[in-house]
Amino acid sequence: MTATHPTHGRTAQRGFAVGLMVFGAVMLMVAGILGILRGIAAIAEDDVFLSTPNYVFEFDLTGWGWVHLILGVAAVIVSMGLFQTSTWARVAGVGIASLVIIANFLSLPSYPVWSVVMIAMSGFIVWALCTVRKDEI
Numbered sequence: 001m002t003a004t005h006p007t008h009g010r011t012a013q014r015g016f017a018v019g020l021m022v023f024g025a026v027m028l029m030v031a032g033i034l035g036i037l038r039g040i041a042a043i044a045e046d047d048v049f050l051s052t053p054n055y056v057f058e059f060d061l062t063g064w065g066w067v068h069l070i071l072g073v074a075a076v077i078v079s080m081g082l083f084q085t086s087t088w089a090r091v092a093g094v095g096i097a098s099l100v101i102i103a104n105f106l107s108l109p110s111y112p113v114w115s116v117v118m119i120a121m122s123g124f125i126v127w128a129l130c131t132v133r134k135d136e137i
Contacts, residue, residue: 032075039069
């Protein structure tokens with residue numbers, strides 16, 4: 001007689017992979033919503049943002065608002081695809097999170113603390129989406 005034994009390592013590995021994927025999806029959605037709100041505030045030219053003279057990457061505040069708004073909308077859309085565990089959404093999620101890192105670095109003088117928080121959050125998103133292999137999901 002042959003007995004079949006469940007492989008507990010495979011089940012735990014799958015649970016970890018699904019958890020990382022959900023973590024990445026939720027964090028990308030939160031980053032997207034916050035990017036949308038930041039974009040709206042910058043487009044409205046709120047007094048929350050600083051004005052740093054002689055910065056190398058100096059752009060108009062309204063321009064940065066549109067960049068953050070577009071990236072935020074794209075992040076929310078891609079995060080919905082991540083809940084479906086789509087491969088295209090993982091690739092797009094890494095791309096969007098990387099662009100969010102770059103946009104926040106370039107707009108660092110306008111809102112320094114928040115930019116650093118968003119860079120760290122996006123770094124965790126990239127890590128979560130790149131760690132999981134397709135066969136683990």
